[in-house]
């Protein structure tokens with residue numbers, strides 16, 4: 001018996017050793033195969049990419065130095081196209097072939113409208129944005145998720161709740177501007193880009209969570225902004241992040257705080273939902289239990305009645321939403337700047353608000369959608385300077401564009417700023433002209449004005465919100481909030497450039513979007529001729 005046990009013991013030990021050996025061998029072979037495939041892929045991209053016009057690159061860092069010298073990716077793309085024509089390539093690190101196309105027709109040739117896979121642009125947000133969010137999903141799953149999002153964002157309940165909760169908030173916040181800036185009921189001056197950023201983030205946080213969300217006394221959007229900024233710094237830092245270093249600890253602490261705060265908001269919303277019927281109707285108009293996005297996501301259902309999102313998915317979606325609105329407040333500040341420079345256009349916008357709202361605050365969603373001239377001003381502001389600087393897609397099959405072969409796996413880049421300033425689509429591109437977005441060149445305003453289907457004469461000539469299957473889910477919502485804020489300001493004030501402020505906004509690249517380098521300095525005069 002003992003002998004048998006001894007033999008079984010030996011056999012087991014031998015088996016374990018052999019199994020471990022086989023396992024290690026397979027793991028080793030897998031790693032070698034992965035490295036081999038990556039090398040082959042890099043060589044293939046290098047081989048194809050070198051036929052496309054573009055600057056010389058360094059083997060390890062690609063064209064990173066040129067990007068830094070240009071002041072950021074958006075500016076680098078302008079240089080690239082000025083120098084190498086409408087189709088040009090650059091390298092993002094080792095073998096990261098990026099092919100930028102300034103001509104919308106070329107983007108169509110490679111079928112960008114159907115390309116779904118975003119490039120790795122959001123990798124630096126790993127740990128902050130949840131892996132289950134819409135931003136990372138593709139295929140059927142992404143389609144179903146987008147439909148749910150649309151149902152939530154376009155629901156009457158969300159729109160009505162948004163209108164009632166944020167109209168009051170816009171009134172409250174804008175009423176504090178004169179006191180903070182030396183004007184007591186009269187004229188006052190304001191650096192508007194920072195004021196607009198705070199207002200935009202506050203309003204979007206209310207729409208996302210209702211009014212009661214904070215992270216231990218600090219508004220969640222501030223904490224989130226701090227976390228994104230740290231991750232950005234780390235992304236461009238030359239020194240790798242050392243585990244347990246002070247920055248590493250700071251990163252962990254910040255990300256932990258954000259996740260805990262979001263979880264706390266979700267828990268509070270879930271608790272409020274379960275107590276819903278005990279809450280008075282008047283208390284439900286704003287906040288949890290009303291139509292904020294968080295509540296609607298928690299309540300969303302599949303057709304068969306199953307909850308559409310798990311708690312973790314709601315968590316991830318809410319973070320994507322916070323990122324979606326994080327750095328696009330220039331839609332407000334740049335549009336206001338252009339209206340301050342163009343008094344005649346501002347008078348048309350004021351006439352529109354007076355006609356659509358009269359002297360009261362907007363009370364129906366049509367009061368916002370009917371501000372067609374102001375919406376055209378917001379779109380023109382996005383075209384000129386406030387839009388995202390760049391959009392990427394990964395090419396899933398070999399393709400041809402502009403006479404060049406582009407290999408599968410390459411990143412197709414849409415240089416949004418360059419396309420928005422191409423005189424072939426936008427005559428006098430430096431001129432602020434909202435009429436470009438309306439039939440008849442903007443001769444009418446209000447409900448009579450008709451938006452053009454393809455401003456710039458091509459479906460891809462205007463793309464501040466991206467394109468195709470992955471375009472921005474919040475575009476209509478962003479324009480609605482933009483119209484509410486600009487409408488409210490113009491209903492009460494006439495805005496001019498502050499003395500000494502430049503007519504041209506000097507831009508700087510901030511993350512993927514463009515911001516005013518020296519701020520937007522405006523003077524606000526109360527309107528006495530209001531109806």
Ligand code: HEM
Nearest residue numbers: 135324325328331388464465466467470471472473474478
């Ligand atoms: C002026 C305001 C905004 C601008 C300029 C903007 C711009 C963009 C752009 C350029 C993209 C990438 C599209 C693409 O790759 O084709 C995007 C995606 C997205 N945006 Fe916005 N956005 C704005 C406001 C918002 C708002 C208010 C929300 C929230 C409701 C939002 C939610 C999203 C989401 C969820 C995505 C990811 C969609 C996906 O990957 O399928 N955005 N946005």
